[in-house]
Amino acid sequence: MTNAPQTIPSIWRTLPQPVIGLAPMDGVTDSAFRHIVATYGKPDIVFTEFTNVHDICSGRLKALDSLRYSEAERPVIAQIYGKDPALFYQAAHVVCELGFDGLDINMGCPSKNVASSGSGAGLIRTPNLALELMDRTRKGIQDWADGQSLADLGLKSSALQAIAQLKAEHPELTERQKRSPIPLSVKTRLGYDCNIINEWSDCLIQGRPEVIVIHGRTLSQMYRGHSDWEAITLATQHIRKYGIGVLGNGDIQTLEQATARIQESGVNGVLIGRGALGNPWIFQGIHQVHEAFSTGTPLKLRTLEPSLEEKFQAMIKHAKCFEAINGTERFVRMRKHLGWYCSSFPHAAAMRAHMVRTNGSRDVMDILDAYLKTHMAVEATASASTST
Numbered sequence: 461m462t463n464a465p466q467t468i469p470s471i472w473r474t475l476p477q478p479v480i481g482l483a484p485m486d487g488v489t490d491s492a493f494r495h496i497v498a499t500y501g502k503p504d505i506v507f508t509e510f511t512n513v514h515d516i517c518s519g520r521l522k523a524l525d526s527l528r529y530s531e532a533e534r535p536v537i538a539q540i541y542g543k544d545p546a547l548f549y550q551a552a553h554v555v556c557e558l559g560f561d562g563l564d565i566n567m568g569c570p571s572k573n574v575a576s577s578g579s580g581a582g583l584i585r586t587p588n589l590a591l592e593l594m595d596r597t598r599k600g601i602q603d604w605a606d607g608q609s610l611a612d613l614g615l616k617s618s619a620l621q622a623i624a625q626l627k628a629e630h631p632e633l634t635e636r637q638k639r640s641p642i643p644l645s646v647k648t649r650l651g652y653d654c655n656i657i658n659e660w661s662d663c664l665i666q667g668r669p670e671v672i673v674i675h676g677r678t679l680s681q682m683y684r685g686h687s688d689w690e691a692i693t694l695a696t697q698h699i700r701k702y703g704i705g706v707l708g709n710g711d712i713q714t715l716e717q718a719t720a721r722i723q724e725s726g727v728n729g730v731l732i733g734r735g736a737l738g739n740p741w742i743f744q745g746i747h748q749v750h751e752a753f754s755t756g757t758p759l760k761l762r763t764l765e766p767s768l769e770e771k772f773q774a775m776i777k778h779a780k781c782f783e784a785i786n787g788t789e790r791f792v793r794m795r796k797h798l799g800w801y802c803s804s805f806p807h808a809a810a811m812r813a814h815m816v817r818t819n820g821s822r823d824v825m826d827i828l829d830a831y832l833k834t835h836m837a838v839e840a841t842a843s844a845s846t847s848t
């Protein structure tokens with residue numbers, strides 16, 4: 461295999477190449493899911509769900525939940541969104557203080573309440589503001605690295621308390637944290653209602669992020685059509701001339717597809733989103749991808765589809781992990797994951813219908829037990845009747 465991508469700066473430089481990471485997905489890639497993904501096939505990098513800068517700075521504990529993570533997930537990048545430069549400056553301090561490995565600004569969210577208010581992909585229409593946000597964020601990161609404390613920022617004492625509480629979940633930080641600046645990246649789309657990635661990337665380049673993640677759709681496309689990898693390829697050729705890394709994103713369902721996309725487009729790596737839903741095994745075999753690129757040999761994936769038993773074990777582990785982090789009262793947010801696991805086995809649809817009504821890991825275990833008993837009884841009857 462030829463075409464090994466060159467390395468990209470900072471934390472990104474320490475990662476295996478090409479980089480294959482888990483894309484941020486609001487309501488999906490929470491700490492429990494990222495932990496499970498790390499257990500079954502560790503991606504090179506993961507992102508938090510996007511978090512509003514206003515929520516971060518006001519210290520709303522529930523909103524700060526999306527900034528929870530465990531050491532097992534590292535390296536982990538915090539993704540933030542909003543449109544107020546002053547809040548980006550403050551939020552950058554908080555992200556650094558919490559020990560994240562990098563900070564990503566969301567300039568790609570198409571959802572109405574985000575983009576139409578001028579945040580997320582809405583920033584594609586206000587390039588000067590986008591640049592200002594990058595500038596203030598970088599300044600926030602640098603000032604924090606130079607020793608500025610959260611107390612100096614004038615945050616409310618309730619916010620300071622909430623942030624301190626979150627930081628206390630990482631006793632290792634006090635020892636480890638060296639106050640060195642973390643890298644800034646941006647995740648975006650090809651344009652607002654048409655592909656303007658050439659001029660848009662020119663703007664982003666001026667903001668000097670270390671990495672730009674490009675999802676090959678416009679805002680108007682939402683998730684319709686296909687991710688345009690030709691556009692990603694052209695943009696990559698341009699952006700990489702400036703020493704900025706590019707990760708491509710969109711419609712990758714397997715590591716084989718990831719490998720092909722990286723080779724064809726020349727990106728430094730890819731992020732995989734929906735391909736990981738109900739499939740935390742998707743990153744298994746990632747070492748073989750790295751090996752293929754570093755040795756220039758063809759990719760030989762030695763991965764197996766998870767067995768039914770492995771799938772069930774993962775569901776239980778995920779449900780318990782979710783409960784340990786969030787308690788049972790929010791278990792409703794876990795249900796969709798359980799539904800996504802229910803595919804490619806007999807009577808999966810019937811099980812899904814039960815799983816989306818669960819209220820805790822005990823319910824999950826009961827459903828799986830009942831399934832196994834029925835399934836085994838049916839199999840035993842079938843094999844008895846064929847042997848008579």
Ligand SMILES: Cc1cc2nc3c(=O)[nH]c(=O)nc-3n(C[C@H](O)[C@H](O)[C@H](O)COP(=O)(O)O)c2cc1C
Pocket residue numbers: 483484485486487488508509510539566568569647675709710711712731732733734735
């Ligand atoms: C449910 C859902 C939530 C998402 N939330 C975010 C988010 O918080 N931040 C972000 O940058 N992108 C978000 N995305 C976009 C994904 O990161 C990714 O760009 C998109 O799904 C295309 O990649 P894929 O085809 O591999 O899924 C989200 C996508 C989905 C489906």
